[in-house]
Amino acid sequence: MPPKPVSTVAVESMFVDELETYRAQRREKDYELIDVREPSEYAAGHIPGARLMPLSRLTNLLGELAPGKELLFYCATGGRSMAAALMAAESDLKPTRVVNLQGGYMAWDGKELVDYPKVRLLTDKASLADMLQEAMHLEKGTFRF
Incomplete structure (x- = not known):
């Protein structure tokens, strides 16, 4: 029997300065903002509303996410979150959209609040x-x- 084809969603990129507009245009129940850094990094600071799902445990934690949501991933600078986004895009969750936040927390933390x-x-x-x-x-x- 041939292997079952894997349905994937393309991973999009978003700059952190676009995040505020993105969140303002959507209801919180329609997306998940996921921090894939380690707990100590999260404790030191994170984007408000983010859910901690460390990349080191993401395979086991993906099942906790509701299917059909838009998933936004971030890490410190964008590398680990890209790996997480690719994992989610290829998962059985069937997310409507998968986004990697470019620059991650470091870019968000340096953003000037106006x-x-x-x-x-x-x-x-x-x-x-x-x-x-x-x-x-x-x-x-x-x-x-």
Whole structure:
């Protein structure tokens, strides 16, 4: 009996500066953002909303993903995540789209955040009303982030 043909999805590339627009145009339930770095790297910093699935264990973890979603993979710079994206594209998950984030976390972490409230240090010289106003700006910026 001939081997069953493997259906693959082409792996696309996306720059991290396109990620915000991508996420704004989709519902969270339609895609998974997957960090394939090791737990210590993830703990040191990660893109908010990312799910940790280390490349070293990805074969065993792919089954935890819901089929039919768009899958976005990232690592530190883009190499490991490309390997993970290729694995997912060839898996039985049948993702609708597989994306590798170019530059990975290092590119995302160096990205300048624009249009967020400017942060000033709270000092004891500020009035209680001014400190409350600044705290509200900080909370609003954190929520938007």
